[in-house]
Amino acid sequence: MIEIIYDFYRLKSAGRTDIEIFEDTSYEECIRKIEEYAEKNEAVRIFVRNRGMFGWFDSIKKKYGARIEIPDPVQMLSEKMNFRPIPDFLKENPQWIVEFDLIEKIFESFPFSSESQSDENMIISVLLSPVWSRNHLDEDIHIIDLVLFFLHNKMDLSHPIFSCIIDRKFELWSKDSSKACELIRWLKFDPVKKSLYLIYEQLLSSYPESSIAEWFQHDGIWGHLSSFPQRRNIIPRIPPEKIEISLPPAVATYIRNFLKESWESNGPLQTTDYMSGKIEPELVFLLEQLRSQLLYGIPLNQEVYEKIAEISESEPQIEELARKLVPVKPPKMFGDDATLSEVQNWIDSEYLPYYSSCVTLKCIEFTIEAVRCFERWLQKNYSLLLAGGEGMAYRRITSLKKRTEETPLMIVAVDGLDFLTAQKELLPALAEKGLYPVEELISFFSFIPTETPIAKPALLRGKMPSQIQDEVPGSEYYRGLVQELFNAEPDDIEAATDKEMSPEELISQSARIYLYLDNRLDRDYLHAQFAPFIRQRNYANHAKMLAESLADAVLSAKELYGCSPAILICSDHGYTEFPDAQYSEIIKTETKAKSRSAEAPEQTLQSENIWKLSADLYGLNKAMLVAREYHCFNKRPKGAGHGGCTPQEIAVPWIVVSDTKPSDLIPVSLSIEGAIHRRRAENNVFISVSNPNSYEVSLIFLQIGKLDIENLLPIKVKAQGVYKIQTVFDASEVGENLLVLHGEYILKRIEQTINEKFRLEIETTGAMKNEFDDEFDEF
Numbered sequence: 001m002i003e004i005i006y007d008f009y010r011l012k013s014a015g016r017t018d019i020e021i022f023e024d025t026s027y028e029e030c031i032r033k034i035e036e037y038a039e040k041n042e043a044v045r046i047f048v049r050n051r052g053m054f055g056w057f058d059s060i061k062k063k064y065g066a067r068i069e070i071p072d073p074v075q076m077l078s079e080k081m082n083f084r085p086i087p088d089f090l091k092e093n094p095q096w097i098v099e100f101d102l103i104e105k106i107f108e109s110f111p112f113s114s115e116s117q118s119d120e121n122m123i124i125s126v127l128l129s130p131v132w133s134r135n136h137l138d139e140d141i142h143i144i145d146l147v148l149f150f151l152h153n154k155m156d157l158s159h160p161i162f163s164c165i166i167d168r169k170f171e172l173w174s175k176d177s178s179k180a181c182e183l184i185r186w187l188k189f190d191p192v193k194k195s196l197y198l199i200y201e202q203l204l205s206s207y208p209e210s211s212i213a214e215w216f217q218h219d220g221i222w223g224h225l226s227s228f229p230q231r232r233n234i235i236p237r238i239p240p241e242k243i244e245i246s247l248p249p250a251v252a253t254y255i256r257n258f259l260k261e262s263w264e265s266n267g268p269l270q271t272t273d274y275m276s277g278k279i280e281p282e283l284v285f286l287l288e289q290l291r292s293q294l295l296y297g298i299p300l301n302q303e304v305y306e307k308i309a310e311i312s313e314s315e316p317q318i319e320e321l322a323r324k325l326v327p328v329k330p331p332k333m334f335g336d337d338a339t340l341s342e343v344q345n346w347i348d349s350e351y352l353p354y355y356s357s358c359v360t361l362k363c364i365e366f367t368i369e370a371v372r373c374f375e376r377w378l379q380k381n382y383s384l385l386l387a388g389g390e391g392m393a394y395r396r397i398t399s400l401k402k403r404t405e406e407t408p409l410m411i412v413a414v415d416g417l418d419f420l421t422a423q424k425e426l427l428p429a430l431a432e433k434g435l436y437p438v439e440e441l442i443s444f445f446s447f448i449p450t451e452t453p454i455a456k457p458a459l460l461r462g463k464m465p466s467q468i469q470d471e472v473p474g475s476e477y478y479r480g481l482v483q484e485l486f487n488a489e490p491d492d493i494e495a496a497t498d499k500e501m502s503p504e505e506l507i508s509q510s511a512r513i514y515l516y517l518d519n520r521l522d523r524d525y526l527h528a529q530f531a532p533f534i535r536q537r538n539y540a541n542h543a544k545m546l547a548e549s550l551a552d553a554v555l556s557a558k559e560l561y562g563c564s565p566a567i568l569i570c571s572d573h574g575y576t577e578f579p580d581a582q583y584s585e586i587i588k589t590e591t592k593a594k595s596r597s598a599e600a601p602e603q604t605l606q607s608e609n610i611w612k613l614s615a616d617l618y619g620l621n622k623a624m625l626v627a628r629e630y631h632c633f634n635k636r637p638k639g640a641g642h643g644g645c646t647p648q649e650i651a652v653p654w655i656v657v658s659d660t661k662p663s664d665l666i667p668v669s670l671s672i673e674g675a676i677h678r679r680r681a682e683n684n685v686f687i688s689v690s691n692p693n694s695y696e697v698s699l700i701f702l703q704i705g706k707l708d709i710e711n712l713l714p715i716k717v718k719a720q721g722v723y724k725i726q727t728v729f730d731a732s733e734v735g736e737n738l739l740v741l742h743g744e745y746i747l748k749r750i751e752q753t754i755n756e757k758f759r760l761e762i763e764t765t766g767a768m769k770n771e772f773d774d775e776f777d778e779f
Contacts, residue, residue, distance in 0.1 A: 001043045002034060002066040004058075008051040009098040011071040018045040024053055031060075038064045073097035080106045087120040089164060096161050100127060124165055128155075132169055137177040137184070140236035146180075147235065148242060150187075150195035157192070166191075179234060186228040194228075197221050198235055199243055200251070206274050207258070215254040240278040247279060255281040256288075263289060268304040277311035286312060290321040294533055297362025300325040324533075328357035330366070333373045336380045340391045343377060347443050347647045349700075349714065352420050355648055359532045364579035364630070371629050371646050375611070378645055383617055385445065386464065393444035393570065394458040396654050397485065400568060404486060408557065408565035410507065410514040411482065412550065413460060415452060416522035416642065418539075418574035419443045422653035425540040426569070429547035431751045435554065435567065435657040440696065440750055443651035448613065449597035449626050450573035450642050450649045452522065459572050460515070461485055464619025475500065475517055482515050503553040508560065518546065527639045532577050535640060554659055564659045571652040575640045578630050585609050585631040593633040596643030598625045607631075611645065665752040666692050668699070668717065668745070673724070676739065676764045681732040687725040691717040697749045699723075704743035704760070706730065731764065739764050 005012065014020050021030050030046065037044040046057060060066040073094040078086050080103055090097055097103060105126045125133035131145040155162065174184040187194055200221065204212050216222035225231065247255070259282065262271040275282045286308060293300070300308070305326045312318035331350035334342065351370055358366050389395030403409050417426070423441055430436070447455040447464075453471040461468050461481040471477060479495035486492075495515035496506045503516050525538045554564050578584060587607050591599040600612055600623035609631040613624045627633060627644050642649050669692070674685035687704065691697050700714040702725075709727050717723040731739075741760045746753060 002037065002060060002064050003043075003045045004048065004060055004066050004068045005045060006048045006054055006068070006070045008049060008054075009071065009073050009095065010049065011073060011076060011098065011103070012047070014045070014047045018047060020047045020049060021053070022049045024050065024056075027053070027056060034060060034064070073103070077103050077106060081119070081122075084119045087123060089161065090123070093161070100161070102126065124169075128162065128165065132165060135172065135176065137173045137180040143180055143183065143234070144236055144238050147195045147198060147238060150192045151199055151243070151245065153192065182228070182230055183234050186231075194224055196245065197224050198231065199238065199245060200247060201225060201231075202235075202238055203240075203243065203245075203247070203276065203279050204255070206276060207255075211254075211258060215251045218248055218250045221248075240276060243278070247281065252279075252281040252284075255279070256285045259285045260289070268300065269307070272304060272307040272311060275311050277313065277315075283312060283315050283318060286318050287315075287321070290318065290325065293325055294321060294360065295531070297360065298325070299327050299361050302326055324357075324360050326357075327361060328354045330354055331370050333370070334377065336377050338377060340381075340385070343374070344391065344442050345714070347374075347651050348419070348423070351647050352443075352651065356420055359577045364577055365583045368579075368583065368629055374647050375628055375645055378650075379611060382448065386619055391445055392447075393652050393654055394447055394455075394462060394464070396444060396462075396570075397460065397568075398462045400566075400656075401486060403566050404488075404512055407563055408507075408512055408514065408561070410503065410516060410550075410553065410565045410567045411460070412503070412516045412518060412546075412567060412569045413456065413478070414521060414546070414569060414571050415456065415517070415519045416526045416573060416575055417543075417569075417571035417653060418648060419651040419653050420648075421536075421539045421543055422569070422571070422655060425543040426547060426653075427655070427751055429544045430550070430655075430657055433547050433551035434659055434661075435547070435551055436660065436662055437750050438656050438658055440698070441653060441655060444654050446571075446573045446650050446652045448618070448645050448650065449624050450644065451594060451597055452572055454620070454624075456572035457481060458619075459570060466615065466619045466621055470621065475515070478517060479515055482513060486513060488513060503549045504556050507553045507557050507565065510561070514565070526575050526642070527637065529638045532640075535577075550657075567657045569653065569655040569657065573642045574649050574651055575642045576630070576644065576646050576648045577640050578632075578636060581636065583630055584636055586635060587627060587631060587633050589625070589633050593625075594643050595632045595635065595637040595641045596627050596649070598633045599623070600625050662750065662752065663694070665697065665747060665749050665754050667754060667756045668692070668697065668747060670702075670704070670743070670745070670758060670760065672704075672729070672741075672760060672762055674729075676729055676731050676734070676762060678731055678734050678736075678764050678766060681730050683729040683731055685727060685729045687727060689715070689717050689723045689725070691719065691721055691723070693719060693749070695719050695749060697747055699745060700748050701746035702743070703745070705741040734764060737764055738762070 019030060019033060021027070034044065034046065048054070048057065057066075058068065061068055074086050074091055074097065077090070077097050078084065090102075102123065106123070121133035121135075129145065129149050131142055131149060134142060137143060137146065157163065157166065170184050170188050174181050174188075177184065200216070201212065204215075213222050216225065259271055259274065262274070277283065300322055305322045308322040309319045312322070331346060331354050334346060338346075351374070354370070355364075355367050358364050385391050400409060427437060427441060447458040454465050456478070457468045457471050458465050460478055462485055468481065475495040475497050479493055482488075482495070483490065483493050492512040493515065494506055494509045494511040495517070497517040498520050506514055506516055521539060521542055525535055525542070528535070530538065550567055554567070557563065557565050585607070587605065587610060589598045589601060589605060591601045593599065604612065605625065609628045611626045611628055613620060613626060615621060615623050625633070629646070632641070669690040671688045671690075672685050673688050674683065676683045676685065687702070687707070687709065689699060696716055696718050698714050698716050702709055702713060707727055707729060709725060712725050712727065715723055715725065739762045741762065742757070743760065744755070744757045746755050
């Protein structure tokens with residue numbers, strides 16, 4: 001069978017063996033091929049794509065009995081619509097059916113949902129959008145849809161088919177839509193530009209109208225808007241999430257300058273009232289302003305932070321900057337008799353966040369009182385800590401001996417890694433790469449003076465410096481210490497510094513114990529003259545790179561040896577930034593000294609700002625002097641420093657990680673034990689916290705009604721244990737027999753945190769005059 005298909009609109013596709021003809025010059029060649037197929041009695045289809053060649057192949061029908069087909073767009077569209085009438089404007093212009101792929105679009109949209117729609121409106125809905133199929137435009141949602149159509153439209157509305165439809169609809173709506181008729185008349189000329197102007201004005205509706213009028217003089221925007229005075233009463237508020245546009249550059253500049261002037265004259269709170277956070281100039285201004293305040297240490301209050309956080313929901317960087325500028329509450333002071341765990345918790349959860357905030361806001365001197373409190377406690381308790389080893393980083397490494405019997409061990413000693421960076425940056429980065437701590441992170445104390453030649457050998461040998469040969473910088477010295485500690489053969493240990501190779505390269509060498517000495521933080525960042533927040537950023541970036549390289553090392557170990565090593569990450573010291581010079585005494589000494597420590601001279605220096613450490617009592621090779629608070633020997637360092645005994649210098653992380661993901665945290669159960677007497681102000685009760693988890697958890701926030709328990713937190717609840725918090729419940733305004741209390745808590749374990757809300761129903765008892773006299777409940 002020979003088929004001739006006059007398909008000028010290309011409604012059908014040709015197959016691999018079909019013949020297509022586009023030019024009349026190919027006519028004779030095509031006839032010859034048809035004759036060949038006819039002689040062989042083979043089937044062939046001829047697609048004629050040139051309209052000017054219509055009828056040229058009709059003779060083939062007579063000669064060979066060919067079938068002739070003329071695909072008609074109008075007929076095919078009618079078939080897709082179950083033979084419903086086709087609008088005249090498409091019958092007269094069938095090429096539009098093909099041009100706008102109406103046959104396929106109608107197929108996807110059919111059957112139509114609205115029986116009340118005319119056939120013409122059905123097609124208009126597919127061509128443009130559903131709003132154009134309406135005969136009236138009186139509902140807010142339809143007005144919004146019309147404006148958004150012009151805002152987001154990507155079609156050429158000057159095309160005859162669209163201009164025809166739009167003109168007809170505008171004419172209809174201007175007569176039959178009582179609410180929108182003024183809008184339609186105004187939009188009729190240049191609707192795309194005017195719709196854009198309406199959106200501009202809505203985006204800036206929180207700004208003073210006089211300012212908007214000035215800004216919109218640009219390109220005559222205000223002139224167009226002013227010609228439609230009823231626009232605010234007619235145009236409903238368009239949801240901001242449906243708007244994605246950029247303001248004209250000149251208007252954006254006006255806005256940024258307005259916000260800057262307002263911030264300086266009216267303050268941040270009033271200025272943020274203007275902002276929606278939905279336009280780029282606001283976010284650019286906030287980013288610039290907050291960076292400037294970070295540079296100069298200018299704080300934000302909590303209320304302003306909360307508003308900025310709400311405004312900048314789509315820009316986490318802005319919220320993070322604003323959070324840094326909110327001052328942290330000062331830590332509570334403690335006595336010399338505080339326990340080690342109390343002091344560790346104070347450092348981790350109170351002091352270090354406060355210190356970090358003071359560094360950001362350039363008010364480090366505010367921490368001096370807290371530093372004095374800690375140093376008093378430390379001077380009284382340090383010799384006992386050294387002897388017992390509890391809380392000291394240098395005594396931790398001996399606990400890893402058993403691990404090397406079960407799996408390879410990689411020890412990563414990061415020179416100068418402070419506790420806060422480990423807690424806020426390194427742990428999350430490790431978890432993101434599939435490496436999880438096996439125990440809760442708490443701070444341990446470095447050896448004092450917190451200098452590398454003293455603290456690092458003690459850390460990696462598990463002994464006091466007086467029991468170790470003097471440090472020789474380099475991997476071989478520390479390799480020898482670790483070999484001695486683990487009683488290992490030389491072939492059991494591989495060691496390298498960060499300058500020599502990466503962790504992944506190190507672990508490619510078969511061994512039982514790997515020692516990786518990462519000195520980059522101390523070498524490149526700690527002593528450099530960076531602004532504190534730049535130093536923090538560099539530390540954070542290095543923590544992320546370290547996490548990635550350790551994850552690569554674990555993956556390589558699995559591929560090479562079929563098992564994952566345990567990884568210990570530890571540090572020899574933290575570091576401190578310094579307040580203004582007036583808060584630092586420069587202590588002159590002729591002995592060998594660094595900025596924060598010095599060898600003790602034969603004659604004692606007369607200064608209350610020095611702590612002298614005798615060699616015998618404090619496990620040193622020689623007597624040393626340590627500068628208290630933020631004082632220095634001979635001169636202040638150009639960058640940050642270490643060697644002293646502030647919490648930020650002495651608190652170091654000790655992190656053992658594995659690639660085994662911990663089980664999910666299960667919520668705790670809470671109850672109130674003890675009688676609550678109605679109308680009685682003081683009722684002694686216990687809040688009972690039951691932990692169903694197979695590991696210890698920390699309750700870091702708890703709120704139940706009006707109970708005052710903030711000072712009692714955080715608490716640790718042992719695995720599958722119960723912790724009872726004693727407190728007083730004020731029931732002076734309670735009259736009901738069944739008291740309902742609503743509460744919320746935050747539970748934490750290592751890097752897992754859950755926030756739960758709960759409801760307690762507590763049966764109350766009758767009022768009590770005194771402890772010997774109960775009243776009966778009222779009936």
